[in-house]
Amino acid sequence: MRLATLLIGGKPAAAAQLASGAWLNIAQAAAADPQTKVEADSLQSLIQGGDAAMAGVAALVAQADSGQHAHAVVSDAVLMAPIPDPRKNIFCVGRNYAEHIAEGEKAQNIKVGVTEHPVFFTKPPTSVVAPGGDVLIFPTISQDIDYEVELAVIIGKPGRNIAKADAFDHVFGYTILNDITARDVQRRHGGQYFKGKGFDGSCPIGPWIVTKDAIKNPHDLSIRLSVNGQQRQNGKTADMIFDIPTLIASLSEGLTLEPGDIIATGTPSGVGYAMDPPQFLKAGDQVVCDVSQIGQLANTVRNA
Known part of the structure; x- marks a missing residue:
């Protein structure tokens, strides 16, 4: 899976790439699916979430690939560094x-x-x-x-x-x-x-x-x-x-x-x-x- 940080509305957003090449705003998709418990205000928090968080992201991506979460799909992405502000050197x-x-x-x-x-x-x-x-x-x-x-x-x-x-x-x-x-x-x-x-x-x-x-x-x-x-x-x-x-x-x-x-x-x-x-x-x-x-x-x- 490809994961990125996008610049959306002047703010960073964690995203996963779909089969189409477009990007899924993970936090936005997760908010519309309360059963998918994903903390994804950033890639840093997603990484910290471990296997459970990644399983949730995989589920959201599968749903989006099948046509769901259209409101959270970004086709014209501005990429930031994956972890724009590392916590350490x-x-x-x-x-x-x-x-x-x-x-x-x-x-x-x-x-x-x-x-x-x-x-x-x-x-x-x-x-x-x-x-x-x-x-x-x-x-x-x-x-x-x-x-x-x-x-x-x-x-x-x-x-x-x-x-x-x-x-x-x-x-x-x-x-x-x-x-x-x-x-x-x-x-x-x-x-x-x-x-x-x-x-x-x-x-x-x-x-x-x-x-x-x-x-x-x-x-x-x-x-x-x-x-x-x-x-x-x-x-x-x-x-x-x-x-x-x-x-x-x-x-x-x-x-x-x-x-x-x-x-x-x-x-x-x-x-x-x-x-x-x-x-x-x-x-x-x-x-x-x-x-x-x-x-x-x-x-x-x-x-x-």
Whole structure:
């Protein structure tokens, strides 16, 4: 199932995609069907509702596909980020594709290698950008704005010290994330990740969440990115160094993961700073991220 947040009447609304491609305003449909007990004022609340909430949504979608709830069907949707205001920072993984590590070593003339454990950092909620929204660049602060297409995991069930064998029990679904990075700011601050990756408008997410039942193997997806129609990144999630269960197990050690938490799983090779010569983003560029079985996330670069 595809779930999205739509902008309706100036307010966010949780929605599920119908067989026709139109969207069902879940809260509006649920209000007309008192037997379906679904708390869906947002995707966050829906995710927190767990299996019972999703069973209710499935029932509403089936009814709408058969012609009911016409008043709640939206055909001309404006998409927001699936979780527009994450309750916590977005968890991100660095150095999770061997070819990306290799291109970085070559570009910087350093030896990094594969780490023994995953490398984690975060991006703040203020960095989130909607599908079709603007990636912001700040020319007086950074000239080296880069891109990184990533598969993102949405947590559905809370847990701490999660075993690898149980990791997928805690997954709600998947979406696409573009980890926009100010490379020069990253270097300026000693190579640490947060500042150079935490700018406003530096984290496009979307266009929707695909529930985990619809993607049988998240480690068998193509993952690509283009700038102005030119392909820059072309990889496979099978090439992750640390797979999703390993990431969840490692991240949750002593740290509680909660419903709605977002984990970006790393990027393949082809980033701008590693090209010869480097190719950074500029105002007006069109960036399209593509992950098979999910869709496309497209954004425009704009000077802030």
